[in-house]
Amino acid sequence: SVLAAAYREKGNFPEAIALYTKAQEATHVPSSGLAITYTRMGREMEARNILAQLVRARDKRYVSAPLIAxxxxxxxxxVEAFHWLEVAYDEHSGVLQWIAFLPEFxxxxxxxxxxxxxxxxxASHDTILKIAExxxxxxxxPKAQSHFNLKVGVKPRPGTPNGHAVRIVVSFYDLTKDNKMMPTNAQIGYHWLTSANGWAEAAPRFLEATYVRPKTQTFFADGRRYGGFTVRVYFxxxxxxSRASPPHLLTLFPGEDHLTNPPPDAPPGSSP
Incomplete structure (x- = not known):
């Protein structure tokens, strides 16, 4: 509650704990506020127990990712905080617009x-293009060690004028045998599933990116395997x-906010 958080920020921990505990008993949902209060008091083990309960609870019900963050x-x-903030971003959490002002962050x-x-x-509140899928x-x-297809849907804002350059940048990444993430050396391809021309209609456009590691490809000593992808859309x-799986790839491999030239091996864009 707001009052419990106010008590916590003032250092009145017993009062905060009493309110958070009461709310937790009423809702039967682990209290992130209680966990934060325990952390401020040096009771880290109790805080981590609540954190684990929050993560497990997401398997059964909606638990806001910013609470875990x-x-x-x-x-x-x-690392975990930014991971869960990326999850919140993917879930379009409304809390994110306030995180610059919240003391928890x-x-x-x-x-x-x-x-x-x-x-x-x-930027996401005033964008022309959004990733829909x-x-x-x-x-x-049978000819590949691994083969993945990534379907990317991009939806324009209604009334988007033609005559502008759209670029969808898809990047794949590999995990090495010691679990380090690296840009892939697999075979990558792209093709449009729908027309890439004309973005005035609000219907999504779909691009498919392929990741193929042939069985004939030379085996690398680092034992690479598929690790994840990032998608960034430019107008x-x-x-x-932007989207990524796993989400932390967006911060591990940051992209350009302004794209002046298409990156190497980028999928074909559209300049209707």
Missing amino acids: AVSTALGDK RALHSDARFPHLLQRIS TTLSEIND DGQLQD
């Missing part, structure tokens, strides 16, 4: 990833939207 921030785990302000995330959040399918291909060179 806030607890991770309080525990000093910035103050510890992230000095991290270089935080202003970048704020910029993306701000990223569906990854594994293909049974006249301005970043509009």
